[in-house]
Amino acid sequence: MDYALLAATALGAIGLFLMLPRDRMPLVRLGMLLGGMAVIGFFLYLLRSVGESHLAAATGGGVPIPFYLFGFIMIAGAVGVVCQPKPVYAALYFVLITLAGAGMFVLLLAQFMAIVLIIIYAGAILVTYVFVIMLASQGSTGGQVTAPDYDRKASEPFFSVLIAFLLIGTTLQVLFPSDGKVIATPSGHPDQLMAMNIGEVAVxxxxxxxxxxxxxxxxxxxxxxxxxxxxxxxxxxxxxxxxxxxxxxxxxxxxxxxxxxxxxxxxxxxxxxx
Amino acid sequence: MSQIELYHYLAVGAILFGIGLVGFMTRRNLIMMFLCTEIMFQGVALNLIAFSRFHMNPAGQSFVIFLLSIAASEAALALGLVVLLFRRRETLNADEWSEMQG
Amino acid sequence: MELHVKFLVPEIILLVAACVVTLLGLARADSTRKMTQLIAALATALAFAASLGLFGNPIAVPQSTHVFFNSQYITILACAIGFLSVLSSWDMPARGEPGQTDSNYRGEFFGMMLFSLAGVAMIGKVNDLIWLFLVLELVSIPTYIMVATGRSQIIAQEAGVKYFFLGALAAAIFLFGFSYLYGFAGSTRFVDIAAAFTAASTSHTVPALALIGLLMAIIGISYKIAAVPLHFYAPDVYQGAATPVTAFLAFAPKAAGFVAIISIVSLTGFNYASSTGSVLQTLLTVMAILTMTLGNVLALLQRNIKRILAYSSIAHSGYMLVGLVAGKGTPDSPMSDGITATLFYLGGYAVMNLGAFAMLIYLQGKADAGEDLDDLAGVSKDHPAAALLFTLCLFSLIGMPATIGFLGKLYIVQSALASGHGTLAVIVVINAAIAAAYYLKIVAAMYLRDPLYPFVVRPQFPLKVAALVCTFAVIVLGIMPAPLLNVTNKAGLPSGPPAVHIDMPTPQPLVLGN
Structure with missing residues (x-):
């Protein structure tokens, strides 16, 4: 059990709970603060675990900034989709997720998949979504500026956040065990660390x-x-x-x-x- | 140069999956609910690509191609259903479509 | 590299026919559209013949290396039940709103049904995670369309939306599990994953990540079999969908889901003694107990017959899960094999449930009649034969002796006892007793009450044939289970020397240029 990680997860869960849309939202800013702190704390935790691993020591360590940048955009975009009352903005947040996801794929040397992700998701699926959202929101609000009620109120926020917290908490605890490796390193592969830079990969x-x-x-x-x-x-x-x-x-x-x-x-x- | 572990990517994937799950359970707008399952798919895709890199084999990338094509076909159906129901009910609220008594 | 497609002949027949039917079903002329039911029936019959080995010898095809049963059994079952499903939904596409004309004949309906059946027929032969994912979707996506378009009442479209959206969520959950399984083994092939599990469990280093993968995969697929925790959609969807579609829903996704779960569990080699296996077994036990108890208790509270049958379908999933908990058993005592028991029960449930639904369709003359218990009051006076057939199927669902339902429960209980799960066996028996109450409620309504109004029935000949065949099979296989048991028993035994379906080059390492 890693308590630092658990604390970061709990903080994130509370932040998400506060940010979910509801009638009056007095604590949204607090939620954003808590959520931001949780993500930053989580990244610091990751940095520490990178620093402790022996390969990082062998290669001189360093902060993998692109990973943290894309990771932050993805998580923030996902929170944005979940918490945004207006579907159109939510769809735009989702575009952000796919773009950052494509960045992640490039970091993982899957350049083709990165392009496919942008073309299919951002280019095709999301455009269709936006069309349907436009079609639907035109009629339902009847020219109203505000979002309809069911978009402004989350149902069962506590219960859902609790389930997700349990799920993410368990998975993260499993992913970062105190006693080393989670899955065996495949043969012919130097270590469980992955190269960041394309130029460094030995062919x-x-x-x-x-x-x-x-x-x-x-x-x-x-x-x-x-x-x-x-x-x-x-x-x-x-x-x-x-x-x-x-x-x-x-x-x-x-x-x-x-x-x-x-x-x-x-x-x-x-x-x-x- | 800097190195980074597989588990960092998996962690981001798991967090995305969890946030998507929260969204699916809390939002009552059908379009939003489906968008949230797409976030979950994104988390899975990130997992797969990271594992593909880790194991140095392209199976994970192939999996993501299939994932994307299924996501596309499900999106087509979802939007068809949304349009159909919106035409009849004039709302996207999932709770209002419960004529059946539990 | 050579592609052996001979073992997929029944599926290919179904897929080609599905494409033809979908095309013809959207044709301009009604006469063309109406050919679809005939083509669908012929195709399923042809596929059934092919699966029995009438064209070549597909039973002798190489079996998948991982799965512990004869995959041809599922193919035979899918084609047979598919044929009967086509018969029992014979006039379904023409049925719509009262007063609607034939020009609304929805010919593509049978195309969707055939696509889904092809998926069910294929699922036993799957040997790869990606293939499994695609086949599960191939079974599900057509059923979403069938529910949403099966009848034009808004209740059906709501059911379609509910079914589809929760289905997408379930797909995301089991895909998350699949991604971890792939990550654990580094390959999507079942052989490699099973080998990785064997290697890891002998050295006691099965990572928790792989365990999470297994659990998420099983929980996600539990949606398909309508088991706890993803069971709650079933009553609404079963009630909302048109009755022939409901009958199909109770078979296709359930059969595919059970085979998929068996495949996933078989990745660990059914080694419940290992630490991974014991967690899996605990999960399956909890799922089994909750599923059957919840299904039966909630069914007692219902008055709508389709909802009763929906909860009963949940409960029967619980019984079948008990067979999975019992596991492979020992080779020297064949009756302890829970997997065979589950597969036998699956076949039996498919037959008796389809029989019950066929009678329900028959008695549903008017648009929404025959759904409430009151609608069936006194059926035996006007339609004694229909009432008798319905009663026999219900008796089989209860598990009365001399029916296939009895034998199914018997094998399940036997396997539970043989594997030392006495408590579980007792729970099954108690549940079967509870279940008798609500099935007998339907029987009592048919025989003991007076009709409230005259019945309108659907006198389609194919529908009658389907109902008769199902009831006949329920009784005959209940007295002489040898034919079905032979196939499933062969299914239960390890499937000979390993052979790979498709000879693929070994995957090369990912090589990246600059």
Whole structure:
């Protein structure tokens, strides 16, 4: 049990609880302060654990600023989505999360996934969200400026924050055990520490030589490796993903079409039940 | 140069997942609820990419590709359902759609 | 590299037919749309034949290395129940609002059903986390669409929204678990994960991270089987959905979920003696006790028959979880095998539940009739045959002797006793007694009361066939369980020498250029 970590988690939970939307919000600023303190305390804890590990000592330590920057933006963006009463702003906060997430992916040397994340999430899914939000909020508020009531009040905030606190608390305690490693280091990998800088990664000499474009002189890029992996090991899954996308396409059309009979072409589209 | 541990990424992933869970349970706007599951998916994706880097194999990245495609198809359905219900009820409040008695 | 697709023939038949049906179902002409039910029935029958090995010999295909049962059993079950489901929802797409014309025939309905069935048929053959994730979604996503579009009352669309949003949450939860399992083993293949667990548990270093992964995966998938803690959606969704859809919901996601949970637990080799295994066993025990007790007690309070059957579906998930708690058992005493018992019960439950729902559909002549207990009052006077079939299925759900429900419970209890879970066995028996009360309430309403109004029934021939076949199977398999038991028993035994479905090159390390 690591009490410093537990304290930071609890602080974050209280901060989140105070920030959740409700009728009157006198303590939002306090919540933001507590939440900010929790995140900063958590980062300090991470820094300490980096400082203590032997590899950091071997390589001279240092503060991995990009990680903390992106991490902070992601967490703050998530809190923003959860606590923002207006859906449009919440969607914009979510764009922030995806952008910072793409940054994280670049730090993890998954450049292709970073681009995919931005294109699919920020570019496609979020735009659709914003469209639907516009469509829906136009009618529901009837021109009102304020958000509707159900957006301004959180339901069961205490209970939900408690569950999430238990979940995050347990996971973090497990992730940072007092007695060292959590999962075994894979063979052929120097240590459980991960390189930050792309230039530092040693390219293994055992490149997959099956492909003519890949040789020791021209090591495969991550897209090539990913593509080979996708179309060999996950070929069947790829087919299934295609089928699922088709089902969703048909399903979305079927669900949202209006159920007016063909015989009443000029029908208003309202159904008999209403 | 600076190094950073796998667990830092996992911690951020877990925190995102937890915050998304809070959002799903507290918000009553359907669009917001679905946005919160997307935050949870983001946490999972970060976990997977971090593990992929850690194990030096691309399986995690492939997993994220599938995750994204399923997230996209679920988003299509979710928005279809939201549009359908909004047309009939003129509200996005999940609590108001409880004609069934428990 | 060679792709062996021969073992996927039934699934491919179902998927191709699903695409055809979806296309035809959205056609302009009603006559084209109405071909869909026939194509769907033919496709499921064809797939059933293929799964039995009539075209080539798919039963001899290499089995997945990890799963401890004959995956073909699930395929056979999915195709058979799928065929009966198509029959019992025969006129379903034409049914809508009262007064609606045939031009609203929703032909794509059967397409969705076939997609979902293909997922169920495939789930036993899954040998990879990513594949498992996609197949679970393949089973679920069409059912979301079926619930939302099954009937045009707003109650169905609300049920669809509830089902879908909670389903997305459950997917996020089990994906979180999957991500940790991948992180633990460094591979998404079940073989590698199982090997990692074996290696770690022999050296007593199973990380807590892997344990969290397992627990989250099981809790997330518990949504599919409607078990505690993610069970609460079931009554509302079952009530809101059109009755044929409800019947399908009680089978497809549940079967897929149980096989998925068995696969996840099998990653640890069913080694409940290890520290990881004991935590898993505790989780499953708690889930089993809460699920069956909660389901049965709450079912007592209901008056709506679909809600009663929903709670009963929760309760039956609890019984099946008991088989999982009992685990593999020992090879020398086959009756102690809880996994076989669970799979047997799954098949039995599918048949008897579909029979009960088919009768409910038959008696639901008017749009919303036949849902309340009062609506069934005195059915036996006008429709003695229907009442009799319904009663037999309900008796089987209770677990009366000479029905398949009895044998299912018997095997479950036997496996619990053999593995030293006496208390659990007692709880199952007590629950079965509680359950009898609400099933008998339905029977009493049909036989002892006078009809409140004349019945309108749906005299579709396919529906009658489905109900008859189900009830027949309930009785025949209840007296002579040998055919089903043979398949499941073969299923229960370790599946021979390991063989990999698809010969893949070993994954290369991720190489990154500058």
């Amino acid at each position: 293994p000499t055992t490149a997959p030589a099956a492909d003519q474009y890949v040789s020791a002189a021209h090591p495969p890029t991550d897209i090539q490796v990913l593509g080979i992996n996708l179309y060999s090991q996950y070929a069947l899954s790829l087919e299934l993903a295609g089928i699922l996308l088709t089902i969703a396409l048909v399903g979305a059309v079927v669900i949202s079409r209006k159920g007016e009979p063909k015989t009443h072409i000029l029908g208003s589209g309202t159904l008999p039940t209403e």
